[in-house]
Amino acid sequence: MSTGDISRRSALWGGGAVAAGAAMAMLPGVAFAAPGPGGGPVTKTVTGTFTPDIPDWYYLPVDVPRGVSRVDVVYSYDRPQVPGGVRGNACDIGMFGPEGHQLGNERGFRGWSGGFRDRFSISASEATPGYLPGPITPGRWHVILGPYTVAPQGLRYRVDITLTFGPPGPAFRPDPAPETAPARQRGASWYRGDSHLHTVHSDGKRTPAELVAAARAAKLDFIVSTEHNTPSASLQWGGHATDDLLILNGEEVTTRSGHWPAIGLPAGKWIDWRYRASDPVQFRRFVDQVHRHGGLVTAAHPFANCFGCTYEYAYELADLVEVWNGPWTEEDQAAVIHWDGLLRGGRWIPAIGDSDAHTPDHTVGLPHTVVRADGLARKDLLAGLKAGHSWLAESADVSLEFTVTDGTRTAGIGERLPAGTGTPVTVKAVVGGVPGTTVTFLDQLGPEHTETVPASGTATVTWTTYPRYSRWVRAEVRRPSGGPKTTVPNAMVAMTNPIFLGQERFPRADS
Structure with missing residues (x-):
């Protein structure tokens, strides 16, 4: 069966709840009839061509x-040669069940693999990673195709759908991660965690067990599983959990206008991604959904140099900004500069650092975020992150304490010291495990004080300022020669969220 050439002018949906948020279109469908006695699997094939001028979803x-x-679904598409600087073909795939595929219809979602797999299978008992096991309910299902980029020559695709008949098999039983990790529980303390990670449940190469092993080797207290556009991993973490690593659930909401990990979601919770930044109403809708579920929204890798990766949404709706993603690059430097600019302009969104590790070559925990929380529990960790009681580190070998005092009162990271404008304030950083680095204190004017750390890797650095001159202060530790897996000079080793000075109240400064 052939659908012929598909363009923006054919079968576009206009308006309505389904079309809200991104352009969508419907392809001609296929219908299966139940086979006769003794009949085996039945396969039907659909082919067609997408032209460059098309909507985001079919x-x-x-x-x-x-x-x-x-x-079972298998798909393929051609990849013609294109000139340098011209985008070639890439097409994503997923599945919705007969409960519906309207925007936000969580009941209908049955899985997503993006462009990482060329096939998937769904049954009552099991499913390909990225997809959700469950009953094969009769009715109208929908394969979703997402032409990510289309070459000037067009994108010729083929989709083979196979139905197998027979008894459904035993029902799948979810096995989410436990809500505690008693061997790491220290009560009110500082906890290290990586909140942006992938496994084979999306486009990662590690199995869940391998990711847990890597996180434990990195001496982390917690991780957040953030597969692209699917909650499938969250239903299976229980079989891989250990008593010394807390596993939280999330989803990297991967849209055509950027990525925003929703972290701290309940197991199995799905957040839709079929909209662009040009529809802020839909973005706010799903941000609000994350917040209703008790989660946080992260503006991920804001300056990542790939199509659809750069964060284009409103920063004021995000709870966190991922200013450091993986080994230090110029993209991270741009993110820190932009985040610092928001802070100077009076808008504070706490910074976070994550490895975004996909493969065994990616170091889990490079970087990670160290958060002060009342305990190693989802609610406490998210509260600490949202309040900005946190700092970022390249590894667990790095230690840092950062405080300000007026001689009577002391404030820590993410807090405010309400000293008078003419009161001298002592800024203090104590660092360890950072040989070959410099420690710099910054305020809204930029770098104010820098000292070199001796070969021992430990140092105590102090500086005096006044709330009249410094509205806030923060600390950076950098290595002029670069860092792990990067040759970029002046690489970040650690950085803090700000401490606010004086009576002025920044948004979130007192949360």
Whole structure:
């Protein structure tokens, strides 16, 4: 069966709840009939061509009869040569069940693998990573195709849908991660965590067990699983959890206008991603959904140099800004500069650092965030992150304490010292495990005081300022020669969120 050439002028949906947020279109569907006695699996094939001028999402209706025990989908597309600087073909894929595929319809979502897999399978008992096991309910299912980039020659695709008939098999039983990690619980303390990580449940190469092993080797207290556009991993972490690593659930909401990890979600919770920054109403809708579930929104790798990766949404709706993503690069430097600019302008959104590790070559915990929390629990960790009681480190070998005092009162990271404008304030950083680095104190005017750390890697650095001159202060530790897995000079080793000085109240400064 061929759908022919598909362009923006064919079968576009205009308006309505389904079309809200991004351009969508419907492809001609396929219908299956139940086979006769003794009949085996039945396959139908759909082919067609996408032209460059097309919407973001296409839906291929599949009418599934009763008695189906498994659905298999295989797809492929051509990759013609394109000149340098011209984008070639890339196409994502996923699946919605007969409960519906309207924007935000969580009941209908059955899985997503983006462009990482060329096939998937769903049954009552199991599913390909990224997809959700469950009953194969009769009705109209939809394969979703997302032409990510399309070459000038067009994108020729093929989709093979196979239905297998028979008994459904035993029901899948979710096994989410436990809510505690007693061996790491220290009560009110500082906890190290990496809140942006991937496994084979999206485009990562590590299994869940391998990711847990890497996180434990990095001496982390907690991690957040953030697969692209799917909660499938969150239903299976229990089989890989240990008593010395807390595993939180999340989703990297991966849109055509940037990525925003929703962290701290309940197991199995799904957040939709089918909209762009040009529709701020839908973005706010799903940000509000994350907050209702008790989670936080992260503006991920804001200056990542790949199509659809750069964060284009409103920063004021984000709870956190990921200013450091993986080994230090110029993209991270741009993110810190932008974040610092927001801070100077009176808008504080706490900074966070994550490894975004996908493969065994990516170091889990490079970087990570060290957060002060009342305990090693989801609610406490998220509260500490949102309040900005945190600092960023390249590894667990790095230690840092950062405070300000007026001789009577002391404030820590993310707090405010309400000293008078003419009161001298002592800024103090105590660092360890950072040989070959410099410690710099910054305020709204930029770098104010810098000292070199001796070969021992430990140092205590102090500086005196006044609230009249410094509205806030923060600390950076940098290595002029670069850092792990980077040759970029002046690489970040550690950085803090600010401490605020004086009576002026910044947004969130007193949270």
